Amino acid sequence: MPFSLHQGDALSVLAELPDNCVDSVITDPPYNSGGRTAKERTSRSAKQKYTSVDAGHDLPDFTGENMDQRSYGFWLTQIMTEAHRLTKSGGTALLFTDWRQLPITTDAIQAAGWLWRGVLAWHKPQARPQKGRFTQNCEFIVWASKGAIDGSRNPVYLPGLYSASQPSGKARQHITQKPVSVMRELVQIAPPGGTVLDFTCGSGSTGVAALLEGRDFIGVEKTRHYAEIAAARLTETLQQTLTQDDVTLTS
Ligand SMILES: C[S@@+](CC[C@H](N)C(=O)[O-])C[C@H]1O[C@@H](n2cnc3c(N)ncnc32)[C@H](O)[C@@H]1O
Structure with missing residues (x-):
């Protein structure tokens, strides 16, 4: 099966997976x-933080967004240590974050045993300009490897800057x-036919991209609603790719 x-x-799910079973960990925690303050952290849900009231949609909340800074650092170190065990030697890790959490993310990834390689930028063209300030129109992807990277194993040339809007409407x-x-560009850091892991996969965008690019996928998602959305998107994508293969075979 190309995905699970x-x-x-x-943390519980990764503990059950065998050593060296993935090529790249690509995740958006x-x-x-x-x-x-504790009040600010507990009084605002993820939904209140990331969606505007006038956006006209009713997406459910998700879990894991109320940790204080020290807990977040410990959690990220713990989970990235487990992810390191699961990754093959020479494999890679890509972690999304924002400007505030860049320092804690680069600390945690190194504390977990990874070799920090750099920071990629995801530019969001639709961000609103702010008077007297710089526009907050980038999020970041911290990337790292498990030891040396053998470029001949996957000879790709990938950009450091990505530009695309967040999906909207339906x-x-x-x-x-x-x-x-x-995500389709990012998953190419895993060799063709390799396996990508996203342990906070949400609606499954990393997995959809992995399947479309001929990589296998392992996803974990805690919020049941989003796990169900991910299952539906992955199943639909798999059917699409299989149909495409059939067309190629029979034509
Ligand atoms: C930033 S979102 C990922 C969105 C995803 N990239 C997408 O395109 O849909 C992070 C997700 O991690 C999930 N999550 C939070 N804590 C988790 C945990 N401990 N284990 C697994 N999933 C978790 C949340 O429910 C949320 O859906």
């Missing part, structure tokens, strides 16, 4: 950004959904 999807907590199925076009 687990509904549950990432809750950023736990902002919220300087296509928006998760509060913080990432564009499949961006």
Whole structure:
């Protein structure tokens, strides 16, 4: 089966997976950004943080967005340590984050044993300009490897800057959904036929991209509603790719 999807907590699920079973960990964890006080952290849900009241949709909330800074650092270190065990030597890790959480993310990834390689930028063209300030129109992808990278194993040349808007309207199925076009480029860091892991996969955008690019996928998602959306999107994508293969075979 080109994909497996687990509904549950990432730490418990990853603990059950065997060593060296993935080529790339590509994940978009809750950023736990902002919220300087306990009151601010607990009184605003992820939904209130990431969606505007006038957006006209009713996407359910998701879990894991109310940690204080120290807890987030510990959690990220723990989960990335487990992800390191699951990754083949020379494999890679890509972690989405925002400007506030860049330092804690680069600390955690290194504390977990990864070799920090750099920071990619995801530019969102539709962000609103702010008077007297710089526009907040980028999120970031911290990337790292498990030891040396053998470029001859997967000789790709990938950009450091990605530009695409977050899905909108009916296509928006998760509060913080990432564009499949961006994810399709990112998953190419895993060799063709390799396996990509996303342990906070939300609506499954990483998995959709992996299947479209001929990579296998392991996904974990704790919020049942989003695990169900991911299952539906992955199944639909798999059917699409199989149909395409059939067409190629019979033509
Ligand atoms: C930023 S969203 C991912 C969105 C995804 N990239 C997409 O395009 O749909 C993070 C997801 O992680 C899930 N999550 C939070 N804590 C988790 C945990 N401990 N284990 C597994 N999933 C978790 C949340 O429910 C949320 O859906």
